[in-house]
Amino acid sequence: GAVVSQHPSRVICKSGTSVKIECRSLDFQATTMFWYRQFPKQSLMLMATSNEGSKATYEQGVEKDKFLINHASLTLSTLTVTSAHPEDSSFYICSAREGLRNEKLFFGSGTQLSVL
Amino acid sequence: RKEVEQDPGPFNVPEGATVAFNCTYSNSASQSFFWYRQDCRKEPKLLMSVYSSGNEDGRFTAQLNRASQYISLLIRDSKLSDSATYLCVVNSPAGGFKTIFGAGTRLFVKA
Numbered sequence: 288g289a290v291v292s293q294h295p296s297r298v299i300c301k302s303g304t305s306v307k308i309e310c311r312s313l314d315f316q317a318t319t320m321f322w323y324r325q326f327p328k329q330s331l332m333l334m335a336t337s338n339e340g341s342k343a344t345y346e347q348g349v350e351k352d353k354f355l356i357n358h359a360s361l362t363l364s365t366l367t368v369t370s371a372h373p374e375d376s377s378f379y380i381c382s383a384r385e386g387l388r389n390e391k392l393f394f395g396s397g398t399q400l401s402v403l
Numbered sequence: 404r405k406e407v408e409q410d411p412g413p414f415n416v417p418e419g420a421t422v423a424f425n426c427t428y429s430n431s432a433s434q435s436f437f438w439y440r441q442d443c444r445k446e447p448k449l450l451m452s453v454y455s456s457g458n459e460d461g462r463f464t465a466q467l468n469r470a471s472q473y474i475s476l477l478i479r480d481s482k483l484s485d486s487a488t489y490l491c492v493v494n495s496p497a498g499g500f501k502t503i504f505g506a507g508t509r510l511f512v513k514a
Contacts, residue, residue: 321502323504330504330505330506330507331447331504332492333501333502333503333504336501378444378447380446380447382502391430391449392449392502394446394447394448395446396445396446397444397445397446399444
C-alpha cells in the first residue's frame, strides 16, 4: 500500500527556535497533503491543506506566518513551526491524497513536538 | 454544531462484549464515510469504509443512514487489542473536497 514518511518522529526544542517537519509520499504522487495537530485526548484538527505548486489553504484560527507550509514537489510537503513556544507543543500529523478526488488518505507516523 | 459529532466515551467493556459507536454529520452533501482507528500517539489507520448497504469485516460492521445523517460501527466479541480511539471520518464537499474527523470515541476492553 501507499506509504507516507514523516520526519522527525520526535523533536524537543527551546522556545524561540524554528522546527521543520517533513512529509514524503514514497510510492505515489501526492497532489494534496494535509497537516493536522492533535492535543492530548483531543481529535485531529486540520491546520492546512497544501496543493503542489500553490499556496496552502489554512483553516480558520491557524496563523500562516507561524506555521509555514511548502509543497514544492509532488512527493514532499514541509511544515515549519516558526519561533516555537510551549503552547505549540503537540502531535503533528501529515496525510496525503494521490488524486484530487481520491478519497483515501495515507498518514505519516506523526511528530511529537515538545517546546521547552 | 460540529460537522461530525461522536460520543467521546470512554466505553469500558469486558472482553467478548458487543459495543456500538455512533456518529452524526451535519452536511447532507457529504459523499463518503469511514471509520479509522487511532492508538495513543500513533497515526490513524483506516478500519473500514461505510456504505449505505452496510458492510462487514469480520467482527466489525459499519452502517450508514443518509436520511438521518448517521453512521455506526458495531464491534462484536471485543478483544483486548480493540482498545483504541475510533474516529468517524466524513468527506465533505464544503470548501473543496475536505476530510473531516470526529473527535473520536475511546474504547477500553478489559479482561
